Amino acid sequence: MTNKKNRSNIQRRLIPSYIFLTLFSLFSVFPLFWMVTAATNATVDVARGKIWFGTHAAENFKNLLSTAAAQGAGASLWKFMGNSFTYATVQTLLCILICSLAGYGFELYHDKGKDFLFAILLMAMMIPGVATMIPMFRMMSKLHFLNQVWGFVLPAISTPFMIMMFRQNSRNFPVDIMEAARIDGLSEFAIFFRMYMPVMKSTYAAAAVITFMNAWNAYLWPRVVLTENKAQTMPILIANMSNGYTVDYGMLMMGVLFCSLPTMIIFFVLQKQFAEGITGAVK
Secondary structure (H helix, E strand, O other): OHHHHHHHHHHHHHHHHHHHHHHHHHHHHHHHHHHHHHOOOOHHHHHHOOOOOOOOHHHHHHHHHHHHHHHOOOOOHHHHHHHHHHHHHHHHHHHHHHHHHHHHHHHHOOOOOHHHHHHHHHHHHHOOHHHHHHHHHHHHHHOOOOOOHHHHHHHHOOOHHHHHHHHHHHOOOOHHHHHHHHHOOOOHHHHHHHHHHHHOHHHHHHHHHHHHHHHHHOOHHHHHHOOOHHHOOHHHHHHHHOOOOOOOHHHHHHHHHHHHHHHHHHHHHOHHHHHHHHHHHOO
16 A cells, blocks of 8 residues: 555655656757658748648649759759758768777877877867868869769768767677687777677667768758759758749648658667667767
8 A cells, every 4th residue: 555655745746847748849840840840831821830631732742843844953852852952861871880989099099198199089079060161162172072972972971970979889899709819810900890899889870860960951061062963962952942032832842851751760660779779879
């Protein structure tokens, strides 16, 4: 009886917390819900503040296809989606590989100067990206990487945040396994690829989600380095749609919905590993 009373008292005390969390969750989800409903309404309905589903989804999608073809000088909406997916995928794969190698080396290999070098690396986080944009553009231009995947990817394949994240999580990696593998004759790269990567899969998942979302949503650097319409990405296409004298908000929200779907799918698929990787990074 006493235990039941204690449980009931605890549950009563938690009711205000549950109410607050429920209201806050609804408040957080409302912009996503409004984005979906606005994609099915006409521009007039969106401007009036209608927040329920409409009947203009097919018309908005048709307008989106025609506008994308006009903006892209013949390139279709799927071309812009393909560009974004290609750039984001290549950047994600290269970034997690290079940053994991760096974090692995900073934590598990002992050297007197590594802490000093890591401090310099962290200082690079204080430099705003705008300050390096002109030199980076000139570099990509001389390398003839404009309007190519390498011009988009190279400036972001290694970031101090990702290196720090992998270094922090590498502290949980059992060093005894490395010593045993060296005794068995495994090379350092074999230890990394065959032992380190499977053990740190949660960190890789978290890093992949963060990097892919940043690459997919990138706007300023792609706007600078991708000068041809056929090489541009979805965020640039959506920005171009909102630059006219009159804006078709229904069509615009349909484009935003299409642009948001890949990142939402990836996050929902990897959300468990993402939570585990982020938790490990801050322990």
